[in-house]
Amino acid sequence: MSNAIEIKNLSLSYGKIKILENINFSIPEGDFVSIVGPNGAGKTTLMKILLGVIKYNIGEVKIFGKDVADVDPSLIGYVPQIKTMDRSFPALAIELVTSGITRRWPWFVTGKEKQKSLEALTLVKAENLANRTLSELSGGELQRVCLARSIVRNPKLVVLDEPATGIDAIGEADLYNLLEAYQGKSRATILMITHDWYVANHHSDSVLLLNRKQVSFGPPAEALSENNLRTAFGHIGHLHLLKGVK
Amino acid sequence: MGQILILEYPLIAGILSSILISYIGVYVVLRRNIFIGLALPQIAGLGLATGFLLGKSPLIFSIIFILIGVLYFTFSHQNRTIPSEAIIGFAYVFTSALSILFIAHSPKGKDEIINLLFGNILVVSFNDILYLLIITFIIFLIFFKFHRNFLIVSYDSDIAKIQKINPDLWNFIFYLLLGIAISITIKIIGSLLVFAFLVIPPVAGLMFTKNLKNLFLFSTLYGLVVVIAGIFLSFYFDMPTGPFIVSLLGTLLLLFYAIKQVTK
Numbered sequence: 001m002s003n004a005i006e007i008k009n010l011s012l013s014y015g016k017i018k019i020l021e022n023i024n025f026s027i028p029e030g031d032f033v034s035i036v037g038p039n040g041a042g043k044t045t046l047m048k049i050l051l052g053v054i055k056y057n058i059g060e061v062k063i064f065g066k067d068v069a070d071v072d073p074s075l076i077g078y079v080p081q082i083k084t085m086d087r088s089f090p091a092l093a094i095e096l097v098t099s100g101i102t103r104r105w106p107w108f109v110t111g112k113e114k115q116k117s118l119e120a121l122t123l124v125k126a127e128n129l130a131n132r133t134l135s136e137l138s139g140g141e142l143q144r145v146c147l148a149r150s151i152v153r154n155p156k157l158v159v160l161d162e163p164a165t166g167i168d169a170i171g172e173a174d175l176y177n178l179l180e181a182y183q184g185k186s187r188a189t190i191l192m193i194t195h196d197w198y199v200a201n202h203h204s205d206s207v208l209l210l211n212r213k214q215v216s217f218g219p220p221a222e223a224l225s226e227n228n229l230r231t232a233f234g235h236i237g238h239l240h241l242l243k244g245v246k
Numbered sequence: 247m248g249q250i251l252i253l254e255y256p257l258i259a260g261i262l263s264s265i266l267i268s269y270i271g272v273y274v275v276l277r278r279n280i281f282i283g284l285a286l287p288q289i290a291g292l293g294l295a296t297g298f299l300l301g302k303s304p305l306i307f308s309i310i311f312i313l314i315g316v317l318y319f320t321f322s323h324q325n326r327t328i329p330s331e332a333i334i335g336f337a338y339v340f341t342s343a344l345s346i347l348f349i350a351h352s353p354k355g356k357d358e359i360i361n362l363l364f365g366n367i368l369v370v371s372f373n374d375i376l377y378l379l380i381i382t383f384i385i386f387l388i389f390f391k392f393h394r395n396f397l398i399v400s401y402d403s404d405i406a407k408i409q410k411i412n413p414d415l416w417n418f419i420f421y422l423l424l425g426i427a428i429s430i431t432i433k434i435i436g437s438l439l440v441f442a443f444l445v446i447p448p449v450a451g452l453m454f455t456k457n458l459k460n461l462f463l464f465s466t467l468y469g470l471v472v473v474i475a476g477i478f479l480s481f482y483f484d485m486p487t488g489p490f491i492v493s494l495l496g497t498l499l500l501l502f503y504a505i506k507q508v509t510k
Contacts, residue, residue, distance in 0.1 A: 048404070051404070051407070051408045052407060052408060052410075053404050053407040053408060073408055073409050073410050076408060078404075078405065078408050080402065080404065080405070084402075085402070086401065086402075089276065089401055090276075090452055090455065090456065090457065090458060090461050091457060091458050092456060092457045095457055095458060099394065099397070099398065133456050133457075
């Protein structure tokens with residue numbers, strides 16, 4: 001199976017400050033991978049490098065075998081943190097989803113494009129939210145709409161930045177179920193940033209544990225071992241929440 | 247009939263200006279860049295004042311000054327130590343003061359300051375209308391063609407970058423179009439009315455519309471209706487046109503707000 005993501009000797013510095021140092025891993029197509037690490041570990045920076053938002057200094061980053069700058073954007077779906085979103089933006093949920101599919105948005109959207117957006121909303125169980133404004137949605141609802149936006153073009157890679165932030169426990173559980181269902185159906189690669197070891201342990205095929213440097217990468221039980229967590233976080237007060245960790 | 251003919255040019259100029267500025271105003275409000283809408287007209291005003299002072303074309307100077315302002319605002323957000331609102335505030339107050347100083351010793355200084363603030367829509371020429379028509383057409387063409395790029399850059403620059411839309415480039419193009427629109431309309435309707443059209447119609451639209459398409463339509467239509475009513479009513483009551491239209495825009499906005507509160 002070919003790799004969705006391949007990173008070799010990736011480093012990034014701003015002046016003398018090292019943000020990421022010597023990162024090496026590859027993710028096969030169709031895997032569900034979580035990036036775990038403490039605040040300031042460089043998780044979001046790494047994600048932005050993969051998305052082509054931030055340029056890196058040293059190393060090689062390939063997405064589906066191509067340099068980040070050359071990747072067709074329709075292959076990648078992105079779900080931002082909802083706390084960073086402008087909820088007062090005057091758009092309906094269906095408009096937000098349609099914005100991911102057509103260059104003529106919002107003036108000249110075809111019936112077919114609207115239908116495809118509704119199908120994406122249905123896939124994430126949010127079809128009833130189509131005509132609600134962003135300000136009328138709860139955190140969990142908005143997260144589902146953002147997920148619909150990210151998958152409307154059937155991307156081969158979906159990247160999520162701390163998707164559980166700002167939503168309640170039920171919304172969070174729904175979201176992971178939807179993600180797994182989508183992955184099973186589409187065979188897309190899922191890359192998710194999370195603080196939550198428990199979530200990473202239970203939903204991922206592999207985990208990247210990061211704290212500026214790559215602490216570990218592999219199956220959750222190995223990557224999230226006590227030693228690795230201690231190295232990454234300094235303390236592991238909530239380790240008892242993890243099951244199956246060596 | 248004769249009285250209506252006198253208003254023919256001002257009416258066309260007012261309609262074109264209001265449509266253009268009220269439409270772009272939606273982007274300005276969505277981008278939360280409202281004070282740029284205040285600063286750019288003042289920068290254009292300084293260009294006009296410099297033109298008057300040197301006895302050269304005020305419009306050319308206005309466009310040159312706007313270009314400098316556009317470059318300044320496009321790249322000033324990269325400065326993380328000074329808040330961008332402070333930079334905009336500085337530009338506003340500095341250019342306002344310089345404009346007044348530049349025309350203070352002009353024989354018609356007081357009139358020019360009033361024209362700078364409120365324009366002089368009643369003396370608009372055929373050439374003014376022609377330029378305005380061409381510029382309005384070109385700007386609308388660009389906005390319709392690249393509407394999504396402008397909106398995505400306004401909404402989330404990371405999503406824009408993922409979609410291979412360069413935020414710096416599209417921000418520059420947006421400010422450039424805004425600057426050109428302001429330069430061409432400020433001479434006709436003045437800086438106060440330009441700012442009023444940039445802000446009030448989109449804000450009224452936000453109160454009554456739920457989606458983007460309706461917001462653009464409402465804002466443009468609101469500006470259009472008020473400018474036509476304002477020109478006729480100010481002429482009828484023998485009042486200065488610019489301040490009358492601003493007052494009408496503001497009064498209706500307050501009325502809409504009251505209706506919204508009552509019907510909530």
